[in-house]
Amino acid sequence: MKRKEFIKKTSLLVGGGVLSPYILPSGRLFAKTGTEKASHVVLIMFAGGVRQQESVLGRYLEDSQGVSGAAGNIMPNLFDGAPPNKKVVYGLDVPGEVKGTDPIPMMVSSPLSKEGLFFPEVRAQSAGHYVGLNTLLTGSTATTQGLKVRPRNPTIFEYLRKHRGFSASECWFLGNGIGNSTPLLNSSDVLDYGLQYGANLFIPPVTFGSQGKAILSNGKAYTQQELRPMYDMKSFLDQSFDLEKSLQNSIVNSDWEKTKIKEFIRNTFVKQQLGQIPSPPNAGGSDAITATYAAEVMKEFKPRMMALNMSQVDGCHSNFTGYLRSLHRADHIVGWLHEYVKNNIPEMADNTIFIIAPECGRNQNPNPIIDENDWFAYDHSDWNALRVWSVMVGKNVPKMKVGNESNPTGRLTDIVPTIADIFGIYDEVKSSSYIDPLATSQFMRI
């Protein structure tokens, strides 16, 4: 080989070898990193249909049940405002007193809406749960979305993995139940995106509940060295089968990530047995369990993007008393999770943005169902169910309130472009043609 040719070929080979690890799945050489506002985002999909009146407006029993003089804030971790004078039902039970008379103490030092970007009156695009959750994760209006099918448009996880180069274990979705198609929300079925760019998923009440314990906790703990032959052989089998992308039915982690996930599951059961898993002190049920294991996942994987879903507030369809209790506890759970990250995960503490937004609101008028206190219940189907709010707090987020009840500002579809903006891929997401054309980053709505 001639000297010139040798040098040319060697340079190309070396250059290719150096650059190839940085080529993103989308074909770009480098991700946009200059405009990244924070390294981590936690999206809390709150919490199963929340009425403006009892949440952001602090009306407690005044607007819903016609109890005069019973206004007040029952969500102190999220919103500013004094608690109601008539403290009944929503707090903790005190022996010898009326149930729920003791509000749960605040977890945060100042309400999150005061510490960040607060949109008190946002328009949702749907009054339903699954479409609402889809909207929060895809940035589309999701008008053709049905249950039991994956999102029809790419999720934020897929945008981040494809255009920002995040690995599977850097993106997580934690759902609070296997009903209502929740486990399908970690990826869309769009061919260009889809499961190949999907997020890891746990449904903690199942994965780490009694069923998961019965099925998974007795597993043998293999070392990475012991597993190597298995992955070699599996790789041979999979390559020779050559599964078509459209038939893929699961997200794919690297062998290293997969081993880490399995170790995490195994260790979690051990920690569970030893009582070493911290949880929100004054809340139970599937929402608290989801937040508990979301904290564990964050501690272990430090995900760049995590979304978690809460829905116990949805009991409002038939029990307004339970709704108030759940709302107060959902607020407590958010406060606990925020403080947990701040105090226990140094890598994320000052480098995370929390976004909290309901997937839909609730009706203006009640249904005929009354509960133990003779209070009316509320469904979600009318114009009032399209009224929601959003709170964003964390690194590089300005302290500001944008809009009010008479001046609605922002759409629920804004959440995805906002997250894209935080990670520096706003243009890619906005030009993908999959998101709501009216959606924009909340930073740009200021």
Added chain:
Amino acid sequence: MIMRNFKYIFICYIIICTCSCKRKVEVSYGVNSVDVYDSKAQKIKPKNEAEYISILYTNLFQSPISPSILYQTQNVLYSIGDQSAAKEMLLSNYFNLPGLNIPSNDYMRNNTEAFIIETYKRFMLRQPNQSEIYFFKKYIEENSEATVEMVYTAFAASDEYGFY
């Protein structure tokens, strides 16, 4: 009179004996062993979770899974995003349960080719081709840490095993 009665009794005895003592015909049925697939390309339909779990359980324990365990297992698999990781954990759990019906590591090492063919037939319901036999034979011979559990896990967690 006695003689006449004896005659009747004798005739009845003969009738009873000839009617009741028929030779029993032994009939037995069997199933011929056949390979379901000639090639992996014939597998185009994904198994659903219930199919996957019940087939795997029956394969490993040679007995059917109980409906309640099947239901629980389905839920747990559905609750984990990476199905491959979930299935590997499920298998490692199975390998810790009593009643497992799998060959020994000694058998695999001493009868490698037969083991490979049996494993392909057991999991993939087909004969391996020559390149598959070559790969696994070489791999098992050259890697002392390759155990039956690891081979079975690789097969059960493979893409092909998820299809029929």
